[in-house]
Amino acid sequence: MTSGFTHVRDELIHQGFVVGFYNSFFTTPDGEEIQRDVVKHPGAVSAVAMEGNDVWLVRQFRAPLRVQTWELPAGKLDVANEDLELTVVRELEEEIGRHPGTVEELITLHHSPGFCDEFQTVFLCGELSEVPTRHDGPEEEHMTVQKFPIEEAVHMALDGTITDAKTIIGLLAAARRFGV
Structure with a gap:
């Protein structure tokens, strides 16, 4: 219609x-x-990167909010014609030093369709192996990288500790997938 x-x-x-x-x-x-x-906006990807029952989150400075926020590892589509799956793999390697053995599209969303065309594709990534991190920019160089039990991360999303929309949606979609 x-x-x-x-x-x-x-x-x-x-x-x-x-x-x-x-x-x-x-x-x-x-x-x-x-x-x-x-x-x-060119669009972006993010990853619910799972190791067992744990999910990786990053806490980084966000200039518009003037604070650090807990988020899923993520990044904008800034390499011309790069496949979304390759972008999310690159972002995981850069931000948390992990290479996923499995990458599955979980959900695609629009953050603020009232004024912005940005879309975000959230991937569920597993079978993670350690690789050297390749931080891109001062925010990534100074960010905290931490694993949380998925149940705790979902609680953080629901109690207001996490306020980032892609992260809340991605965590809830993953929790539903795993029956959490």
Whole structure:
């Protein structure tokens, strides 16, 4: 079913390192032209990286929030034409020093569809083997990497310790998969 809204044009306001800011114009089903603020993002991946009943989380500084947050290992799609599975493998190696033997798509989500087109694909990764970490940037160089029992991580997601949407959704999807 179509919405009846038609995209007319985008006007670039600013192109940042990761995202672009646009005035996007649409025609409504009634023929009125409207403008909406839109942030365009290349997309990202994240991993519920499991070792037995434990899940790996990272705690890193997030500039917009001005605090460190617990999150799933994740990264943006910043290598041209790189397959999503290869991206999540690369991110796990960079952030937690683990290479997954199994990679399975768990869920795809949009964080903030009211203003941003970013999608995030969350993968369930297992059979982890240790590899050298290759941190990318100061946030990763200074982050904490820690394993938690999946039950504890889910509790952190539900009690407000974890506030990152992809992490909450990924943990709950994995918990459902494992009957936690």
